[in-house]
Structures are given as structure tokens and as C-alpha cells.
Amino acid sequence: MDKNEILKVYQGSIAEEVGIEVKDKLLSINGNKVKDIIDYKFLITDEYIDLEVEKPSGEIWDIEIDKAYDEELGIEFKDFILDRPRSCSNKCIFCFIDQLPKGMRKTLYFKDDDSRLSFFQGNFVTLTNMKDEEIDRIINYKISPINISVHTTNPELRVKMLNNRFAGRLYDIMKKMALNYIEMNCQIVSCPSINNGKELENTIEDLYRLYPSVKSVAVVPIGVTRFREGLHSLKLYDKVLAGKEIENISRLQNKYLKEIGSAFVRLADEFYIMAGLDVPNKEFYEGYGQLEDGIGMIRLLRETISEKLKNLNTKAKGSFTIITGVSAYNELFKVAQSIMIKNNKIDIKVKKVINHFFGETITVAGLLTGQDIIKQTSLEDLNEYIILPNNMIRRGYELEQNSDKILLDDVTVEDLENSFKRKVLLCDYTGEDLIDIINTYSKEEQ
Structure with a gap:
């Protein structure tokens, strides 16, 4: 078509x-x-x-x-882009797509950098491949909000990080958008010893000067797979570095809260997990608008389960296995315990799957593959139903609307069901529908 x-x-x-x-x-x-x-x-x-x-x-x-x-x-x-989506012209030192192994489906290697996908799907764009007339089009059409991959406002450093000689124009473009009331959400992939620490603070302060046009800033830690041969050497966050970053950014957050009543910049949950610190309270996340960046997911999960637990059918009996990654395991284990305390006829196992496909440094559930789930899960691990967070399932421009429910490595939900001889249920990754799923697939004893 x-x-x-x-x-x-x-x-x-x-x-x-x-x-x-x-x-x-x-x-x-x-x-x-x-x-x-x-x-x-x-x-x-x-x-x-x-x-x-x-x-x-x-x-x-x-x-x-x-x-x-x-x-x-x-x-x-059929789609909201009637011509070809615009591809990325950068060679970012931290690009996740460059860290994919060979032999995966072709669409996974396509790097989009299209402002239209930013507007319609929430994708982040670098603005490096846009001519002045295209910037004017955004302004004239009032295309807003735009989600921008900033990484740094230091022009020389941004050119190096993105390996694109046009990357240093970003802040001037953003100032022009701000003058024309275009709303922007910003993301920073923080790489230790490159754009973190003082560089990160300077970038955040630069973006704050464009408030309220720049509505929010999300900071996520660099993710490194085991497929980095020939790529730029990168240092990972550890407990000490993550704790230091939280401490530094907290000073800015406290300043912004006093000045505008908003934290403005927020760190991904991974920082708090690595540092062994608890996440901020729900008010801090102001409606959880940065969930796609992994910001506020833990707090929202706790709040959701706390609110929904009253709806649990305490007369029903059922058994479930929740499959997740390393990062979310402890939280989901606590969730399972709270449900089973409320109804001891419900049995919930939580299965932690280590990411051998991309490497153990990748700990989020959304990047787990079907083959890792199959290899690391035995029938003894499983109860009657399997629950997967739905962010494991690929969506978006790269897949047709009617495609199979498919994981990153082309293993489908149907493949998992055939392998385990169990029904697989997809749950909102914030836990929004977890209690409903348990109620639906549990049975009241006669």
C-alpha cells in the first residue's frame, strides 16, 4: 500500500x-x-x-x-509520513544501533532523525540534518512539542560526540525555536569522562535559560553492549559515579524548584538503582511525562500497585510468572509479595533474565530478547501464565501496524507461548493493568 x-x-x-x-x-x-x-x-x-x-x-x-x-x-x-522517513546523518560515539550485532532484521539498523516522528511518536531528534527552511517549517506549522537529543550544548564537544560538523549549531536553533514559542523536551545521554560532571551541569544550565520553551530535561546513562569492537571506548557508570551525579544534579534541582516550582531536570531510575538510593517522591515527577526515558517508572509502579491493590479479587486463585530484567527485578519482587500478602491464593514468581544477548551491562527489561528468555527459563520456573512488560515488544515506524508481537531478536510472543506451552500476557510496564490481568486470569474457588 x-x-x-x-x-x-x-x-x-x-x-x-x-x-x-x-x-x-x-x-x-x-x-x-x-x-x-x-x-x-x-x-x-x-x-x-x-x-x-x-x-x-x-x-x-x-x-x-x-x-x-x-x-x-x-x-x-496508512501512516502519518507519506514520504520516506529522514535518516540520521550522525555517527554518535554512544549510538545503540552501532552496537547491534550483525544478522538482525534490517529495520533495526535504520536510524531515524525525523522531526515528524518526534512530533507524532515522541522520538528524539538531533536537528543536525535540518536546513534553515525546515526549521522555519516547524515554526510556521507550530510543530510542537519537539523532542531533542541534546547531549551537550558545548558546540565543539557536540561535534565530536555526534561526529557531525553541523552538530554545533544546536543551541542557536533552539534559541530560535524558543523565540517562536516552540515547546521542546530534551534528552541527554550522559557518558562518564565525556559530557558528565561539570559539562553536564553547564548543559543543563544552558537549557534552563530557554525555559519555559524547554519544558524538561531527561538525563539517561550510557548503555554499552558487548558489540563495540572498533567503536569509541566508553566508561560506564558505577555506584560511586552514579551517586556523585545524583548529588551534583540535586543542587540544580533544588535551585529550580525554588525559582520555577519544578525540578526541570530529572535522572533516569538507573542512576538511583546503581547508586543504591531510593527514587524521589511522586510530586517530583510532575505527572510522569518522561517515562519513555526510564524516569519515574519505579515510583509510578509503586504508586500504581498501592492504588490498584484494593481492586484485587481476594477470593480468586491463580498462578503467574513475571519475567523481567535485572534492573526491575527487586521492585517487581516486592510487588509480587504485596499481592500475595493481600491474597495468599495467588502465587506469583518473578523470573530475572540476564541479558546475555547484548551483554550483562544492559539491565533494562525493554532490551531483553526472546532467546535469552527461552534459554534462561525452565518449565520449573513457570506458573500457569507468563506476564511480560509490554515495552519488550517492538513498536513504532519500523513495524507494520498488523505485525506480530515481536521482540528485538524476531522471537514472537507466539514463539514464547509455543516454547513454554503457556499463555503470555502483556502488561503495561508501569503496572497499570497488572491487578486487572491477575483478576481476569484467576478463578474463584467453588
Whole structure:
């Protein structure tokens, strides 16, 4: 299916009235080629529009429409990017894709760096491959928020870290966006001895100067797989380094809380796990807007289970095995204990799977592979149902909407079910639906 092929026409819509049908192709609006849904949304706002539509027969229809300003046409496309997604032109020293082994599916090696994916999917972009007219397009179309991979505001250091001579322009671009009220969320991958410590503090302070256009900053630790032969040597965080980073950033957070009532910058949960420190309280995370960066997941999990535990069916009996990675194991073990204390007829095992595929330094559940789960899990480890956090399942632009539920190494949920002869249940990685799942798959004793 072509990307500009119409997937759905809403009943009673303008599109249905003028004869637009499923499988028609939208070629242009008012003579302008439509590259993506951003173009589409912008171009259909006028009260008069002229559509060029190609029918499956190849016949071209010119359709004139009078409508209310901002009124929708009532069509959906297969995807929100109607041309090719823009690939990354950087060679970042910490790039996770460069640390993938050979032989995985081709789509995993595609590095996107597309502002449209940032707007629609929340992907982070570096802005290194954007011309001035493309920046102006973001401003003119009010494409906001934009999620930006910053890493450092030091121009020379950013050029080195991204291996791109255009990478040093970032802060000037961000200042221009801020002047035009474009909201930005920022991410920093912190690499010890490169952009951490004082460099990290300087970067955060630079971004704070753009507040409130820069809404938040997420700091995540570098992740290193065992496939780094020939790549830049990187140092990992340990307990001491993680604790020091938390201490340094806490000073800035306290300052920002006094000045704007927000911490502004937050560290990924991994820092606290490595340092052996407890995570901040729920108020600190202000609605948990940085969960995709692994920020606030532990606190939200605790809060969710605490709130939902009252809904547990205490008359039902069931048995489950939760599979997770090293980082989340202790928290999920505590969750399992709290559920079993509430109902002792529920049996929950928590299985910790070590990441042999990428290397033991990768500890998050979202990067576990099916083969590691299969190799490290015996039937004796398993209860009647298996529960996986749904962030193990690949989503997004790289997979078709109707694709199998698939893990990073192409092992599917069905493969796991066939291997273990057990039903696999996918649970929100924050634990939001864990109690509901247990209630649904437990049985009341007669």
C-alpha cells in the first residue's frame, strides 16, 4: 500500500460526500504535494480547498470543497509520513544501533532523525540534518512539542560526540525555536569522562535559560553492549559515579524548584538503582511525562500497585510468572509479595533474565530478547501464565501496524507461548493493568 493511500473514510464526512473512497490516493492539496500529516493538517484548514485524488483505476479527480475553517475531511492514511522517513546523518560515539550485532532484521539498523516522528511518536531528534527552511517549517506549522537529543550544548564537544560538523549549531536553533514559542523536551545521554560532571551541569544550565520553551530535561546513562569492537571506548557508570551525579544534579534541582516550582531536570531510575538510593517522591515527577526515558517508572509502579491493590479479587486463585530484567527485578519482587500478602491464593514468581544477548551491562527489561528468555527459563520456573512488560515488544515506524508481537531478536510472543506451552500476557510496564490481568486470569474457588 502506498503511504498516501487512504485507509479509512468516515461515515457522514465531507470526504464521503464528495466521493472519496478507501484505496484512493491523495496527490495534492491546493497544488501542494502532501509529504506527511503535518502538511495535510495545515493545508486542509482553509475554507476552500482543491484536492487532486487518484482513483484505483488511475483516473485523476479534481475535487473542490467549501467547508468551515479547520473542519476535518474525515479520512485516515496508512501512516502519518507519506514520504520516506529522514535518516540520521550522525555517527554518535554512544549510538545503540552501532552496537547491534550483525544478522538482525534490517529495520533495526535504520536510524531515524525525523522531526515528524518526534512530533507524532515522541522520538528524539538531533536537528543536525535540518536546513534553515525546515526549521522555519516547524515554526510556521507550530510543530510542537519537539523532542531533542541534546547531549551537550558545548558546540565543539557536540561535534565530536555526534561526529557531525553541523552538530554545533544546536543551541542557536533552539534559541530560535524558543523565540517562536516552540515547546521542546530534551534528552541527554550522559557518558562518564565525556559530557558528565561539570559539562553536564553547564548543559543543563544552558537549557534552563530557554525555559519555559524547554519544558524538561531527561538525563539517561550510557548503555554499552558487548558489540563495540572498533567503536569509541566508553566508561560506564558505577555506584560511586552514579551517586556523585545524583548529588551534583540535586543542587540544580533544588535551585529550580525554588525559582520555577519544578525540578526541570530529572535522572533516569538507573542512576538511583546503581547508586543504591531510593527514587524521589511522586510530586517530583510532575505527572510522569518522561517515562519513555526510564524516569519515574519505579515510583509510578509503586504508586500504581498501592492504588490498584484494593481492586484485587481476594477470593480468586491463580498462578503467574513475571519475567523481567535485572534492573526491575527487586521492585517487581516486592510487588509480587504485596499481592500475595493481600491474597495468599495467588502465587506469583518473578523470573530475572540476564541479558546475555547484548551483554550483562544492559539491565533494562525493554532490551531483553526472546532467546535469552527461552534459554534462561525452565518449565520449573513457570506458573500457569507468563506476564511480560509490554515495552519488550517492538513498536513504532519500523513495524507494520498488523505485525506480530515481536521482540528485538524476531522471537514472537507466539514463539514464547509455543516454547513454554503457556499463555503470555502483556502488561503495561508501569503496572497499570497488572491487578486487572491477575483478576481476569484467576478463578474463584467453588
